[in-house]
Structures are given as structure tokens and as C-alpha cells.
Amino acid sequence: MANIKIPKGWEIPENRVTPESVYINRRKFIKDLGIAGAGAISLFGSTACAQDSKAEKQLKPYRDQKLEHKKNEAFTVARPQTEEIIAATYNNFYEFSSGKTNVWKLVERFKTRPWEVEISGLVENPMKIDIDDLIKQMPLEERIYRFRCVETWAMVVPWLGFPMKVLLDKVQPKDEAKYVRMTTFMDPDVAFQQNNNRLPWPYVEGLTLAEAMNDLTLLVVGVYGHILPPQHGAPIRLIVPWKYGFKSIKSIVSIELTDKKPRNFWNVILPREYGFEANVNPNVPHPRWSQAKEWLIPRRDVSYPTRIYNGYGEFVAHLYK
Numbered sequence: 001m002a003n004i005k006i007p008k009g010w011e012i013p014e015n016r017v018t019p020e021s022v023y024i025n026r027r028k029f030i031k032d033l034g035i036a037g038a039g040a041i042s043l044f045g046s047t048a049c050a051q052d053s054k055a056e057k058q059l060k061p062y063r064d065q066k067l068e069h070k071k072n073e074a075f076t077v078a079r080p081q082t083e084e085i086i087a088a089t090y091n092n093f094y095e096f097s098s099g100k101t102n103v104w105k106l107v108e109r110f111k112t113r114p115w116e117v118e119i120s121g122l123v124e125n126p127m128k129i130d131i132d133d134l135i136k137q138m139p140l141e142e143r144i145y146r147f148r149c150v151e152t153w154a155m156v157v158p159w160l161g162f163p164m165k166v167l168l169d170k171v172q173p174k175d176e177a178k179y180v181r182m183t184t185f186m187d188p189d190v191a192f193q194q195n196n197n198r199l200p201w202p203y204v205e206g207l208t209l210a211e212a213m214n215d216l217t218l219l220v221v222g223v224y225g226h227i228l229p230p231q232h233g234a235p236i237r238l239i240v241p242w243k244y245g246f247k248s249i250k251s252i253v254s255i256e257l258t259d260k261k262p263r264n265f266w267n268v269i270l271p272r273e274y275g276f277e278a279n280v281n282p283n284v285p286h287p288r289w290s291q292a293k294e295w296l297i298p299r300r301d302v303s304y305p306t307r308i309y310n311g312y313g314e315f316v317a318h319l320y321k
């Protein structure tokens, strides 16, 4: 199980405490004063530590609900795994916030059980099923995947879930089915950003049927050995590790097989910037920034070259020939 390390004062990522300039000045200030390590922590680390213990407390009930699973050793990553508390406090979940460091604080009233998922559209056996009944029927495995947001941040996380293919084989897509369209819950009383009616709620994403049937495509119900906490998209979300993070839709209520290409949320908002395919590619810059490099949360100051298909070309390149 993840061994949780409370970051020391000077290791706290600037994005969780203060703007980078202030952070750097603090370090310089400490250095100028000639304060040795230990003293500096007690002087400057306290706010960050209080934040961390709140985040630990928020996570605890989810950590306590372990999920039995097999480890799939075929999917491990040479990079170090992201600390659980880091991943759980840096999230993209527009239903709750357009920021990333406050999502975990805003999901308190988001109840993710009981929860039903409907699988419908062009299938032989449509179904509507309670999330925990679904989990009981599915072969749960842990896979450590690289995850890459279109904004250039990245992480390495042990997801727990089952291949989407297993579920699709159960419902049996009809021959006319060409795409899978997934939809997030809608509840503006809980997810306050859904009151902003300039955005096309609810969040929708889609894959081609071939992408959905690929072995890498996971429906994820847990992380770090336990059920998903709400900020990661509980109780069930998609993970497609060769695509930019916005494809990995959270808190799914509906999976629909269709013959029409779904209009995905970000493509509706900014069609020039976000496409349907959205495969990770260092050679195709976003209109407003380069995609050549990425950084691993929380270290914005260290960058790595972006890999084509996020390093998963051997599994998926054939889909795009």
C-alpha cells in the first residue's frame, strides 16, 4: 500500500501553497538568514502541513474501503509512482472547480453511492446496474499507467479497474455500433459549476468502438488499492492512457453505443483546441503551447520529453494506420 509521506516544508509544491515567485523568495530568504533545515520547517511548513492533514482526513473513508484485485505486472512504469496525497489534491473536475488544488475540498457533498450505470444504445443486452453489483461481476486488476493531461502535467498512478472490453462483450454491441458515448452525472445542487450554463453540461466523452475494445482501455473503480475518492471521478471513470486526460471521463452514469461520433465536452467548448481523437503527441502542439515536454506533479520545475501515444504505441499505433 502507498506509504504516505508528509512533504517537508521546502518540498511542498508551489501550486499547493503559494505562487512560485513567493516560494522561491522564501527559499532565498531562508538561505539569506542562514537558517538550518529543521528551523525552516517549523517556521514555514506549518500551513502546508495543516493542509495535508485535512487532505489525509478527507481521503481516509475511501482508503478504508479496499478492493480485492490482481496486480497486472504487464503494466508497470519506470518512472516513480506519484504520491497518493499529491494525486488526490491536484485534480481536474470542472463540475466542481476550474482550479485544480481545491477540487478535493469541494466534493464533500458529492455522494457517489448508491450509484447506477446504464449501458444502452446499439447493444443486444442493455442493462442498468448498481455500481457495487457491477464491481462484483468484473475481474478487478491493478495497472500502473502514465497519465498525461493536455496542459502538460503528468502523473503515474496505480488504477484499479477492468478492461472496458469485458463489459462490452457482456452487452454485445450490434454491427451498426461504431462509437461509445459516455456521460457524467448531472446535479447542479452538488456540482456548483454545473450552474454555469455557458458550459455544455453534462460532460460527455467518446471513443471509437475499436479504441473502447483495446486492451489498455480501463473502466476504473479504484486507485491505490481502494475505492476511488470523489475527486478522482468516483465511483467509476474511464482511463485511456494514450490520450490526453480530458478523454478519461469521470463519474460515469451512462455508456451508450452509437453509430454517430459523439461531441465531446471540450470539443464543443473549444473545437480549435481540443479534438475527438486527442492522442498524446509531442509533435502536434496545442494552439497555445508546446506538447514536446511534460512534468510530473508536484515538480513543475523538472520536465521530461513527451512520448508519442504517451509511451503506449506498441498497443495502439495500429489503430491509427
Ligand SMILES: Nc1nc2c(c(=O)[nH]1)N[C@H]1C(S)=C(S)[C@@H](COP(=O)(O)O)O[C@H]1N2
Binding pocket: 090, 091, 092, 093, 094, 095, 148, 149, 150, 184, 203, 231, 232, 233, 244, 245, 246, 247, 248, 249, 250, 251
Ligand atoms: N466529468 C469530468 N471528467 C473529467 C474532467 C472533468 O472536468 N469532468 N476532467 C478531465 C481532465 S482534463 C483530466 S486531466 C482528468 C483528471 O483526472 P484526475 O483528477 O483524477 O487526475 O479527468 C478528466 N475527466
Ligand SMILES: [Mo]
Binding pocket: 092, 149, 150, 151, 244, 245, 246
Ligand atoms: Mo486535463
